[in-house]
Each structure stands twice: as structure tokens, then as C-alpha cells.
Amino acid sequence: MSIDAKVETVYIDEDGGGYLDLIDRPNGGIAGQKKLYFDMAPEEVTGLNGLNIWGGSGFIMLGDIQIANRIGYTKIEFVNRKDFCKALSNYKA
DSSP states (O other), X not given: OOEEEEEEEEEEOTTSOEEEEEEEOTTSOOOSOSEEEESOOOGGGGGGTTOEEXXXXXXXXXXXXXXXXXXXXXXXXXXXXXXHXXXXXXXHO
């Protein structure tokens, strides 16, 4: 259940749910999944577009900071907004 992917696109539905559309990393990482679904996300979730994520059976990471808990094979639950934004700003710094 490992993930080593580039987020190609973040899709958000009207109800706040959506999914991350994943592709293999250009440098050889294997996505592991094509999509990761979520029920709710921080407002800044579209900041993941074009970024590399990785993880295992219980977590999803952006760089060295956890951004989500993996709660199923293709489902995630994001960490709180403050921690998510911190991960996003640290990754882009």
C-alpha cells in the first residue's frame, strides 16, 4: 500500500469531498494508487497540485511532514488545517 507519487490534480466536489489524482513520479517513483479520496480537506489542498507525496498503509507525507492519515486502501483524512499549511509552506520553502 505504499505511495510514491506526484499529485497531478486535486479535484474538489461541491460537498467538500474529492480526490487527489496521482501519477508516477517522473524520477521513477511508483504512484501505487491512481486516486486517493477524501471527505473534507483544508482550503489550501489545491496547493498539492504538482507536488510529490509519499506514504504507507497509515500515513501520507509531504516532504518529512505528515499531511494525512490513510484510513483505507484509497481513502485519506487530512491532518488539521494548521499542520497541513505548515507542511505546505515548509515544502515550498
